[in-house]
Amino acid sequence: MRLLTHNMLQCHVKSCNDPALNFPLQFQEVELEQIEAEENEALLLNLVGKIDWPALVQTTSELGITGLPPTKPDVVKNDPALMKRLHEILLETNVAQGKMVCRGCGHSYPIKDGIPNMLLAEHEI
Amino acid sequence: MVNKPQPRVLAEPLTDAAKNESEFVHDVYNQIAPHFSNTRYKAWPVVESFLNDREAGSVGADVGCGNGKYMGVNRKLMVLGSDRSIGLLEITQGRGFEATLADNLALPYRSDRVDFVISIAVIHHFSTPERRLQAIRELVRILRPGGQALVFVWALEQKGKRKFDQDHQDFMVPWVVPRNTASVSGVQTEAEVPPPEEAENDRVFHRYYHLFREHELETLITESDLNSAVEIADNGYDRDNWYVVLTKRIPE
Numbered sequence: 304m305r306l307l308t309h310n311m312l313q314c315h316v317k318s319c320n321d322p323a324l325n326f327p328l329q330f331q332e333v334e335l336e337q338i339e340a341e342e343n344e345a346l347l348l349n350l351v352g353k354i355d356w357p358a359l360v361q362t363t364s365e366l367g368i369t370g371l372p373p374t375k376p377d378v379v380k381n382d383p384a385l386m387k388r389l390h391e392i393l394l395e396t397n398v399a400q401g402k403m404v405c406r407g408c409g410h411s412y413p414i415k416d417g418i419p420n421m422l423l424a425e426h427e428i
Numbered sequence: 429m430v431n432k433p434q435p436r437v438l439a440e441p442l443t444d445a446a447k448n449e450s451e452f453v454h455d456v457y458n459q460i461a462p463h464f465s466n467t468r469y470k471a472w473p474v475v476e477s478f479l480n481d482r483e484a485g486s487v488g489a490d491v492g493c494g495n496g497k498y499m500g501v502n503r504k505l506m507v508l509g510s511d512r513s514i515g516l517l518e519i520t521q522g523r524g525f526e527a528t529l530a531d532n533l534a535l536p537y538r539s540d541r542v543d544f545v546i547s548i549a550v551i552h553h554f555s556t557p558e559r560r561l562q563a564i565r566e567l568v569r570i571l572r573p574g575g576q577a578l579v580f581v582w583a584l585e586q587k588g589k590r591k592f593d594q595d596h597q598d599f600m601v602p603w604v605v606p607r608n609t610a611s612v613s614g615v616q617t618e619a620e621v622p623p624p625e626e627a628e629n630d631r632v633f634h635r636y637y638h639l640f641r642e643h644e645l646e647t648l649i650t651e652s653d654l655n656s657a658v659e660i661a662d663n664g665y666d667r668d669n670w671y672v673v674l675t676k677r678i679p680e
Binding site: 307326338343416423 | 446484504517524528535536
């Protein structure tokens with residue numbers, strides 16, 4: 304699972320609907336892996352508009368990943384160093400093992416062999 | 429081939445939708461995953477052109493991605509794949525695609541996010557109209573305003589190799605894993621050669637399908653709360669399926 308996917312996921316337990324707490328999910332006991340990805344400038348620029356920047360900054364800082372400005376820069380395109388760093392973080396940083404825990408309800412979503420398990424029990428839907 | 433098993437009409441409705449879908453959809457796909465995947469490599473033309481028409485750099489969701497056969501069609505896109513079958517997702521993940529284990533009735537993605545969604549041969553596995561509608565509602569929820577969803581479902585009126593009793597819509601459809609196919613579940617290793625009595629016979633699994641009549645898919649949407657959320661941009665018939673393209677309305 305790439306970090307870009309994590310930025311799109313939220314805790315979706317029905318009773319867990321406080322947007323301040325159900326996103327972003329907190330990584331725990333993770334094993335990271337860098338996997339080379341094709342460069343795609345159009346995708347990177349689209350992602351910058353789509354991702355939640357504060358959530359990305361919080362998540363990377365919890366994982367010990369550096370190199371992102373704390374607030375989203377107005378223009379990313381003309382900053383090749385930042386574009387490269389975003390490529391490495393969003394598209395090339397993969398979570399191989401671990402779990403994602405909701406800060407609201409504590410629900411834990413396991414990640415095994417790169418596949419997050421986002422299934423809920425019947426009573427949580 | 430002799431006595432190819434035919435689809436069987438489901439005389440009684442399924443009593444416990446969730447339990448029966450679990451047994452006749454999720455479990456079956458996990459068991460037939462490697463063989464099913466080997467037969468699923470050709471892209472359908474309407475799906476292919478929908479993907480090739482997306483703007484470069486678009487981010488989409490393939491909900492019910494199976495073995496990921498559509499995820500690499502257009503390399504300029506980023507597709508987030510999800511499925512209910514871990515057996516199929518392991519194949520998708522092994523190909524280097526994004527794979528998430530998720531339930532179409534309660535998707536884990538944030539709302540109004542992705543540029544497009546594809547749902548190819550998925551909605552017909554839900555066994556009540558409300559569950560089929562809820563699955564489509566989730567596709568629309570995650571779509572950004574202005575984004576499009578392509579939904580394909582099996583047609584009752586199909587003219588292909590399978591024949592369906594036109595008076596019914598709910599069927600159990602056999603999937604045959606031919607004899608001598610070494611493994612039907614999990615990763616095949618040399619140590620896992622199946623016992624001879626299994627390998628000598630075809631193995632037949634049954635999947636639940638609701639076959640859609642012409643316009644049923646559009647009506648399901650337009651006669652629901654979704655009517656105010658989406659516009660039907662296109663619809664048609666292709667490869668034994670009815671399909672619809674939905675555009676999520678931009679709030680005024």
